[in-house]
Amino acid sequence: MDIKDYRDQLDAIDAQLAELFCRRMEICGEIASWKKENGKPIFDKNREREKLNSVAKMGDPKFEPHLRGLFRSMMGYSRSYQHKLTDPASALAEEILRARLETPELFPTEAVVACQGVEGAYSSIACEKLFRDPEVKFCPTFEDVFKAVDSGEAEYGVLPIENSTAGSVKANYDLLVKYQCHIVRSTRLLISHCLLTKPGVKLEDLKVIYSHQQAISQCGRFLSSLHGVEIKPCANTAVAAKMVAEGSDNGIAAISSRACAELYGLSILAETIQDTGANRTRFICISKKREIYPGANRTTLTMVLKHKPGALFSALERCNELGVNLVKLESRPLPERDFEFLFYLDLDIPAASPVLGELIALLESEAEELRYLGSYSEVV
Numbered sequence: 001m002d003i004k005d006y007r008d009q010l011d012a013i014d015a016q017l018a019e020l021f022c023r024r025m026e027i028c029g030e031i032a033s034w035k036k037e038n039g040k041p042i043f044d045k046n047r048e049r050e051k052l053n054s055v056a057k058m059g060d061p062k063f064e065p066h067l068r069g070l071f072r073s074m075m076g077y078s079r080s081y082q083h084k085l086t087d088p089a090s091a092l093a094e095e096i097l098r099a100r101l102e103t104p105e106l107f108p109t110e111a112v113v114a115c116q117g118v119e120g121a122y123s124s125i126a127c128e129k130l131f132r133d134p135e136v137k138f139c140p141t142f143e144d145v146f147k148a149v150d151s152g153e154a155e156y157g158v159l160p161i162e163n164s165t166a167g168s169v170k171a172n173y174d175l176l177v178k179y180q181c182h183i184v185r186s187t188r189l190l191i192s193h194c195l196l197t198k199p200g201v202k203l204e205d206l207k208v209i210y211s212h213q214q215a216i217s218q219c220g221r222f223l224s225s226l227h228g229v230e231i232k233p234c235a236n237t238a239v240a241a242k243m244v245a246e247g248s249d250n251g252i253a254a255i256s257s258r259a260c261a262e263l264y265g266l267s268i269l270a271e272t273i274q275d276t277g278a279n280r281t282r283f284i285c286i287s288k289k290r291e292i293y294p295g296a297n298r299t300t301l302t303m304v305l306k307h308k309p310g311a312l313f314s315a316l317e318r319c320n321e322l323g324v325n326l327v328k329l330e331s332r333p334l335p336e337r338d339f340e341f342l343f344y345l346d347l348d349i350p351a352a353s354p355v356l357g358e359l360i361a362l363l364e365s366e367a368e369e370l371r372y373l374g375s376y377s378e379v380v
Helices: 003-037 045-055 061-086 091-102 122-130 142-151 170-179 213-218 220-224 237-246 258-264 311-321 354-366
Strands: 112-116 135-139 156-163 182-190 194-197 208-211 230-233 252-256 267-271 280-287 298-305 325-333 341-348 367-376
Touching: 003 061, 045 061, 061 311, 061 354, 091 354, 091 367, 112 122, 112 142, 122 135, 122 156, 122 182, 122 237, 122 280, 135 142, 142 156, 142 170, 142 280, 156 170, 156 213, 170 325, 194 237, 194 258, 208 213, 208 237, 213 220, 213 230, 213 252, 237 252, 237 258, 252 258, 258 267, 298 311, 298 354, 311 325, 311 341, 311 354, 354 367
Parallel strands: 112 135, 112 156, 182 367, 208 230, 208 252
Antiparallel strands: 156 280, 182 280, 194 252, 194 267, 298 341, 298 367, 325 341
16 A cells, blocks of 8 residues: 555544534524523533543453544534534623724824833833833833823823843833723834943943843843942933933943933944844833724733643633634733733734634633733734
């Protein structure tokens, strides 16, 4: 026998499997109707456990784990189909539709926008990329940005959420949930760090370098080449530049941007000192109101899953089932719950897609708690 003969056998078996699978799903639909009429829940844990144990013994023992996996997936598809047939439209999906209809057609060009740091901070540069004429309100900390948006002092806030080399800004993920803000837009900046000093200062004169912890971690190779220089984190790269400009000590320097060199009258002692040239930071624009502008093609959700084996796999399987691409998955520990997590999902799915409502309904059936953080587009 050659490969074609084997493939012909597989094709014949697959045709039977496809027919039997469709028949199985039809019967599951009939069961869903019966459960609805009789007030029974879709998920029957004992029945699924018994089924998995019985089918695992039906075939060759060497295929037992594969049989369990196959039927676990099929039962997941069955539950999804049954929920689709019996559940009313998700209240959250209806809220999203209402927000789409109530959001203006155009993203604002002018607004009061909160940013962390001082003039010249990367957040303020991102802000000017998102808004044509923003009135920028500078805040000492990331949490102060959220407080300004939450209180109404600012209509929007612009914050870093992840860097291509240093990873996620975890504090801002936690604050998104704490203040229940919504993401309405995002953008990315190419981050190029410079070593800034007062004019005339040489590398051998330096005693201390200041910058934000993220910037310090992005410039590890350059900093490790310096000897006898103390590295001190501070609130912001622009704050570091301002400290150098206003200080009287010529032995201090800042890791900051070229824009801050021009803004604060500093010299660039070294440039492009980050470990990689492809160093980009993604910034999000948050609002207290749920706003979904036309063209929103990325969606962010959070979910707390039931504490049981396979819970995350089952939730992600729902995304796969609907053909939704998962762009990012981030986990954060839940306070006061040992080794349990809140998951953030960034999904390539437009707010206008009917698939979004279907996915939300399915994930609501899998999760203890599901929150919608927004659908938005990214400004290039």
